[in-house]
Amino acid sequence: CSVMEKSVHLSSLSPAELRLLIRKEDPRIRTTTGLANGYQQANVVILPSHLADDFEAFCHRNPAPLPLLYRSQSGETSCPPLAKHADIRTDVSQFCVYEDGRLVRTVSSLQTGGSWSDMVCFYLGCSFGFEGSMKKAGVPVRNVEQGTNVSMFRTAVPCVPAGVFCCPLVVTMRPVPAAMLDATVEVTHLNPLAHGAPVHIGDPALLGIPDLSRPDYGDGVELQPGDVPVFWACGVTAIEAILSSKPSLAFSHSPGCMFLTDVPDSSSPPPSDTVHSPTSDHTVTAPSAETGSITAQQHPGNFSIDQCVDQSIDCCWCFPFSPPDETDGPPGAIAMATMLLSLGKQVTMVTDKRGLDMNRAIIDEAVRTGVLKTAVPLVTFEDGGPDSALHFLCHHGDRSKPRYDHLVAIERSGRAGDGNYYNMRGINIKHLVDPIDDLFIAAQEIPGISTTGIGDGGNELGMGKLKEKVSTLMPKGSLIACDVPADFAVTAGVSNWGGYAVACGLYLLHTCPAHQRYLRRGLGAEQGAPRDQLQDWTANLPSVEKEESILSTLVSFGIRSGKTGNLAMEVDGLTFHPTHSDIITVELDSHTAVFIRVGLQHY
Template identity: 50%
Template sequence: MSLLARGCRLLHSASRITAQRRVLTSSYRTTVPKVYKQPGIVILPKQFADDFEQFCSLNSGPLPLLYKGQPGEWRCSDMLGKVDIRTSFPQYYKYEAGNLCASLPDLLPHTGDLEEMVVFILGYSPSGDMTLQTADNSSQNVNQSHTLSIYKTTVPCQEVSPFQCNLLVSMRPVPEKELSTTVQMEDRHGAPVHIGYPGLLGIKDLSKPDYGAAVELQQGVIPVFRACGATAVEAVKSCKAPLAFTHTPGSVYISEAQDSQLGQFCGPPDSIQSVCISENPLHFSLASSAAVQKIRSLEGVIITDPGNRGIRALFVQDELLKASLSMSHAKSVLITTGFPTHFNQNPPEETDGPPGALAMAAMLQALRKEVAIVVDLRALEMFQAIIAEALKQGILKQPVPILSFQEAGQDAAKRFLCHNGDPQSPRYDHLVAVERAGRARDGSYYNMRKVNIKHLVDSIDDLFIAASTIPGITTTGIGDGGNELGMGKVKEAVRKCMPNGDLIACDVAADHAIACGVSNWGGYAVACALYILNCCLVHERYLRKAVGLPRLSEKPFWTEALPVVSKEEQMMHILVKFGIRSGKTGTLGMEVDGLPFYSIHSDIIQQLRDITL
């Protein structure tokens, strides 16, 4: 067994663990516990000190820097009380040229070496359920008695030469029913950086931790991963300093000082909510309660039904939240739109769909995601021209590739969605349809008047069907009548409650189905929700796995990408220029689904923007 593995398994007796846990659980539930600093240390030659300080600053999730000493300073009275760093930790590791070469009970023999070295004190919390030390069970020099499962990930820390390494995470299983409470508790020392399938962190096998002992996952539990202070060990190795020391992971010093005295080590003050955004693979996301409430407010606006179509019967709460969280995690998004309801017109498309699709595309691009749009082949040139005009008028800042898909069948769909048709290598993380004609159970496509428009529609539905079999691709459908692609998730409600529902209901389900009064509004709301999430410190930290710096400096670009009345007015003029008509009435003008742009759509856009900002 390696030295580091042995360090991770430093244990007191099992009875003490049980007793400690019982006290901690009771204390948490009845009172607000006192949380004590649990620092770890890194000791480096002074010529490495400034670079390591910057490395910690850029990667404060795993390496919250509490104190940087002066060369030769091995007493840290200001930070930990009157302690001697050479003897205060249960065990130390010694490194030479990046190699772990010894485990030491103290550093007294290296007193001379320490004169030319700098001590760094790092916030360290080896296990979530052991962090809540109360006044009754805390004391100095108490060694944490808990076996850790620590894993190397493929998530790179922000590099500061000569320090470069990937993030290390600790994992502990949590019963799904206790996940919400656990997330709130762990917020005090930094919320989780990942919840769910370990492969999304590059971890291939939970039964084979890099350090520590494996924890067996029981049925009904969720693996919860947190940024781990053991990342410091990998950072120290990477710099190849001639001499360096660290504490051993799993054995830390318990200070009498409380974390309330140290703001930067504690997690965000806002409460956190966990949301399941994917079942295959299992993936939870995090956001603050304030952000969640804002998105629910957006949802309340878009379910407005001024056309009295009965759309509320299809409403499922938090579909907007889940879809937007999923898209926020995606690196690449494929959008589809186009409902050729006017089968006797050229073009047959309606004004509902393209504006919502482009509003999503603009925000996704602002968030640095790859975006493409797939449409019917007969409409390909028209949509390319619309994109060119949107770029010319500043509605879009970057071109959006316009694609087509005509082949039928799952094999063709997998070749389109995945590199070389390999389900292990998808091109897109998320597919979203906004007001896209959806296939009914008889294989045809119907508008709301029961007219079969199958001859105008390519089999883009097959992409959504294939995506449901490919782990890692999530789908969303946005609709306002139930005959749109993806609304098969609520098809029973469509058949029961919508006019002609038994015939027209889309039979193809998406993972998330956003029902709204007008489908464009769903696209606008997704754009707004993505903005809210990426401005949320809780969610933003979770996205970057607590490494690197927040991207809030890009907020002005995100704000510029939000839907605004003047921009959407321009978009409507472009559609009218290309002969695209209102869906319900066929009017060629400033109208969507029979509702005038001014006073109806413009008011909805403004309401969404007001909630967002």
């Protein structure tokens, strides 16, 4: 029969039938990727008994790469909880043999491998166990499509040591279409025994991986156009543990040649059925690497550029926001700032020189009324020469010593292609604004600083990320479109709503176990935030009462609605009740539901 016919035939066999073929050394089974879909596969490590307790502790301290399915008794060659009538010595297609921490040979059987009476077998979950679920969800599995073993890489991320075991994390890499990242996270999150959700998405250099075409184990897997590299913790980490601890004798499966269990991959999901795509403050390069934009909220705002956007991501730090001329901008900036302060971050606000006193008064009143958690530094930036932006952003102008991690501009007019600054009506307001755009431009050349622009019309700082779409789709777009891009563009019907969405998003990410696991790369024990900390985070979310209070403060200072010019409780011509209050309620209802399912599960 043809190679394809063989592949189809093997993929239809049960794990027990496949183990019999492996025992007979069937030449068709080179690796087990794509086989036994719907069942867990297992990495295998066999160690002298005096190392067994240390290795079990190592597994518990590093649950993502080393999910322990079963530890055998000394000398035990079967594994009744995982498979019937199995013999580990013959039921893996290829083993590695190690002496004093060196790989000395590979063999197809361990029946002649010496005395087993003092050896302990560890069976560890494998990511091949979720490939079938990925296929069912419509996510292509490129290594299976290409007929190769999965790519495996040694990273620069150290595992949590235990006893004699200390080694770097190993990861697998699977290319995933950017549009299917959410589905991939959700599917794999439900199978923690197969390593669970990814531990990194995007730039491999952030894991210390220099070249995706040169894996340390397995085969190279090619990315297709639109694919993003996605990384899962890998059980081959156990092989690195053997190499570093140097036992006199040890065995493992050969990478990609797994033990096939009879255990279905539909293991019980974690307590939460809601998962958020893992994106950390310093490693976000996933969907946003392609489009760098997020639709924060669909709505009736007349200046909305939601139609311009593809997909998502965001984070924050230092806030340049609009002069105090309209009610859109300051409330969103203050909502983000107070959430960041609650999360223990440092926040600085940047404004124009002419708006300094007014904005300081607004901040003081926001603190007095409890809308803002505490006062924040308020500074200005003016063009003082070619290096002024660099010196503002970095200590002593040294690019290796940035003062800020992230710049966020909300509802701030940005520099257009002709060097002027326009409002949505096409009126040039260059004389009213300081060149804060220079900070965003300079940040592009400073490692460690990323930028986000939040807007609703396309003329705002950072919307240069979407300039072509703004020019084509927005009224007067070719004139008003901002020319200065941000790394990430957040669009909303009203910019304040984008700020509220970011504040809620920060809250959700800090209460989401999948995201916290992502930040730790799945290493170390899972720890939820203390209850008092969760309560503080919740108290500092936007609320109808707080946003009504800050809007009232703005009106009391004579700040008007941006669209109508009314001195009233409205933003962009939309009254606070019911429009803005309803938007806030919807966002809070969404986060509260997730909070109940996710945040409290630690208790």
